[in-house]
Structures are given as C-alpha cells and as structure tokens.
Amino acid sequence: IINQFMSVYLGRDIANDILKGQMARGNVQEIEAAIWFSNIKLPDQVGSHDESKKHIANLNTYYHSLIKLIESNNGQVLKFMGDGVLAMFEGDGSCHLALEAAVESLKIKSSFEHSVSLHYGKFDFGNIGSENRMDFTALGSEIKLASKIQSQASDLGCALLGSDTFAKKVSGCMKPLGHYKLSGWKSLQQLHCLISFEP
DSSP: OHHHHHHHHHOHHHHHHHHTTOOOTTOEEEEEEEEEEEEEEOOSOOOSHHHHHHHHHHHHHHHHHHHHHHHHTTEEEEEEETTEEEEEEOSTTHHHHHHHHHHHHTTSOOSSEEEEEEEEEEEEEEEEEOSSOEEEEEESHHHHHHHHHHTTHHHHTOSEEEEHHHHHHTTTSEEEEEEEOOTTOSSOEEEEEEGGGOO
C-alpha cells in the first residue's frame, strides 16, 4: 500500500529509491535523457465554485490522458510545474518515443491550448530541501532550455518544438525554423518543428 501510494505521488522510480533508503538530502544523480516540457494555457480566472469544479475535472481528464501517453512510451513524469509537466525518456530510442508521445498528445481532445518542447541532454536529479521538508527535483541548464523553447511555441505558431540537439536524434522528422534568441541564453538557439506541424 505504501509503495503504491508513493508511486502515485512521486513516480515509480523515486518511490523505489526512497524505499531502498536513498533519501538523503543532497543525494543527486546525473541523468542523460530526452527532456519533455509541456504547458497548457489556463484561463486567467475561474468564476463560481461550480465552474471551478468543472475546470478541475477537465484538467484531471486531460492529465490522465497525457500521463498515460508519456508512461506508455517509457517516459516518466518528474514534476507538475503549475500548468506545466516535466518528464524524461531514458534508454534506447528515447527521443523517438518522446516524439511519438508528443505527437499523440496533440490529438488529445481538450479545451486547453497545449504545446510541447523536446530536448536532449544531461541534468541533475535528486533530493533537495531542508531537514523537515524535502523534494525530488530536476536541475540544470538543459531543463531550463527545454522550458525556454516551450515558451516560444505560441509566438511561432507551432505546438511541438524541438531543440537542435533533439532534432539530430530524430533525423528526418523535424525541420529547422531558424535561430532564435531565448531569455537567459547568450547564443541564438536553432529551433525545429515537426514537419507535419509546420506553422
């Protein structure tokens, strides 16, 4: 029961690590994986309590379909970040699996505007916080880059964007859109769009 409960709230791998005693503060591992960052555009305001309940029900239905797609493609959700989802795909064929999940996610019937960015790189993942309150989180410039790329989706009119690093891993599936200035990055970043989703 404890294992199932922790898996629901933390993810299967994190739950297993904690049950094995790997829960020391500062216990961080370097991971190389395909990085998924998706975001939905939520309404600025929700009116009555009944409207709020309907909104939350729609949100849960959407997340159920999205997470099922990610996990069925051997991905793992790392974080819910407000209205965003951070996930990773490890192992052989990880980028193709991430791309397949992203394409399918755009077909989810929802009232939410949905966009995904895909990147590939190394990041740190582990337990940080205080002695009384800790959390597992992902850290590093590659995570930030995936987030910054996703923020360009609306401006570029492309619901699925990939970094140059990711596009090279799925050669022939994505087309370059050009180089763009991203907040916090000195060098211009080459962004790619799925060929069938060109703006």
